[in-house]
Amino acid sequence: MSGRPTIVEVAAQAGVSIASVSRVLNGKSARSETQQRVRAAVTDLGYVPHATGRALKLGSTLQVAFAVDDVGNPVYTEMMQGVEDGLSGSGGRLLVASTGHDPTDLLALVHSLSRGYADALIISPLRRSPELVAALVALPVPVVVIGQLGDEVPLDVVRTDSRAGVILAHRHLLESGRRRIAFVNGPPDTAPGQARLEGFQEACAAAGLAGRIIQADGFTVTAGEAAWSQVESISPRGRPDAVIAANDLLAFGVMRGAASAGRRVPRQLAVVGIDDTQFARVFSPSLSSVSLGARERGRIAARLLLDRIAAPGIPFRTERVAPRLVVRESSAPLVALAPRPGVPSRPRTPRHPSIASSTSNRSRTS
Amino acid sequence: MSGRPTIVEVAAQAGVSIASVSRVLNGKSARSETQQRVRAAVTDLGYVPHATGRALKLGSTLQVAFAVDDVGNPVYTEMMQGVEDGLSGSGGRLLVASTGHDPTDLLALVHSLSRGYADALIISPLRRSPELVAALVALPVPVVVIGQLGDEVPLDVVRTDSRAGVILAHRHLLESGRRRIAFVNGPPDTAPGQARLEGFQEACAAAGLAGRIIQADGFTVTAGEAAWSQVESISPRGRPDAVIAANDLLAFGVMRGAASAGRRVPRQLAVVGIDDTQFARVFSPSLSSVSLGARERGRIAARLLLDRIAAPGIPFRTERVAPRLVVRESSAPLVALAPRPGVPSRPRTPRHPSIASSTSNRSRTS
DNA sequence: TTGTAGGCGTTATCAT
């Protein structure tokens, strides 16, 4: 009557011991009559085993925490779906610790994890402060990091190579006939901000071009819009004819800013994003973007985690997902755009059978 | 050495009893010397109280579950951020149960909640099956539902009125000079699908217009694109000049489909979405949309929950958030578009000072 | 096959 029924009451009702109840419920051997009585009592009382008791005894909660800096960024939702995919069937629940943009939050969260809320942690941090790394290593549960980490850190890691991703984008823009390529970066004190900046600089050096770098103050759409207004203030002579944005949200912001200023994409400005989020192909014009396999990285992270839980002693691994350029409308080659200057409003399918098709979903791997 | 330190080891190290350790850690009175010794031992051993033990004793986990059908839909991310906002400071963690699109998942999740994983549940279900409602009511923890529920269900509810939202959108399209208004709906067996359909039918009746209804098979971008191809197959004479989509994702799909078919938005086709997700203002053209206050609903849900936890006995409440039309470019009035037919590519700011501005962020409440 | 009993880590009562 008072509160939920416990195993004791079930045992009493069934006229057996609590051990028998537990056994029946966990599929251990028991006489069929005992099983009957226990099951009857269970449905009778509406008994549901309490997770906490079990967790305390077994020492595991069957919860996996997933921590990111910004759930508002679709790339993390996709990553999370990947994690869910990879976890499905393992009987675990997902504990999502999003935390706003406060950088101390992630650290606080990691610390709170050492209270045993979760059996494991998958984390994709924007910044890798020494404190964070130390906290992760000290955690009493398995940790998988999605992102770049120092080489010698004893953790399982899922990486991609966003530096190479930027280089892919740069080469593609060169091939599509652009020469004044600018880079809109997010905060350079983040791991992706740093890697992508390096990629851009390397690409520029290789091409013998001086690429302009614009700093946005976040990886958000709004930051991208603000960054665009910086571009607009550049004298027309030096104004870029192409932009690589450090992620899709920035790219969306740039495209919106450009549209508001009356600039035509891709005719006057080519744009390439990074992450290939679900909205990249939906925008008009659709956004060319470098996929970093967010969903796959999530799935792999889950797999690494399950492997480690199964065999805690195995050596730490680093898995890699290669970046993949997905060419869409926003970076259509100039040669394809030239023939029909008078009809800009038509769908921008290039009439010229050039290397890169601007059709929605073609992709090119490198 | 073996595993994490427990309160027993701390007590031994400090030379006091476990009761004293517990007291010090929970801020009960203790002699200052005792406090010193305990704190020293704690830092010394790196002791962190184990959540499971505490939960078992206290009977509460400090976890709140948030369940939705599709985390891929940004409206739910926003709702979740609202929940987080509202929960912050309460010391609770958020357990996000997303579950793919399998409708049985939500039910399974709700059942699993009765295992005591969480102290409370906030749920925003697409479909309200009798089984689900029954399971929710039977749950031994407080439940707040975001969405429509039967009137007499003994639960706290946060509602909006998406039926009225559709009517807002319809009226706005009439004012912007459209007459052949179609409605792209999601599955009609969902609560929003049903309410929005009713709203459309009511609006059509009031206007004396026969509105065409197109069924999409989901609330997704892809479903919206497919729905658009149905529209394209309509004979030119009866083809709509405006579309209300049952949510933003469908609207994005429609706009993408329309763009691929060479239709111009808003000149040839006006589009209005529902939810006013973060990408509505970013798209080109930016999407007019009816905001249902997802973030605010999340915040309110959290508040209702905290109130109920504080005082379990209080009567159940239903809070309402009014829909709010946000007018943007995708539904610019025809009169504003007419004057300059030769320059369609310029930003679509209307030259005519009409009722509804098409500037990005203006909103009109009703 | 079944029951008894101990323990997982914590908090809280009740003596001292």
Added chain:
DNA sequence: ATGATAACGCCTACAA
């Protein structure tokens, strides 16, 4: 102010 001890709900040797 402090310590011994009993729960909390469950699982699992071990003994019968």
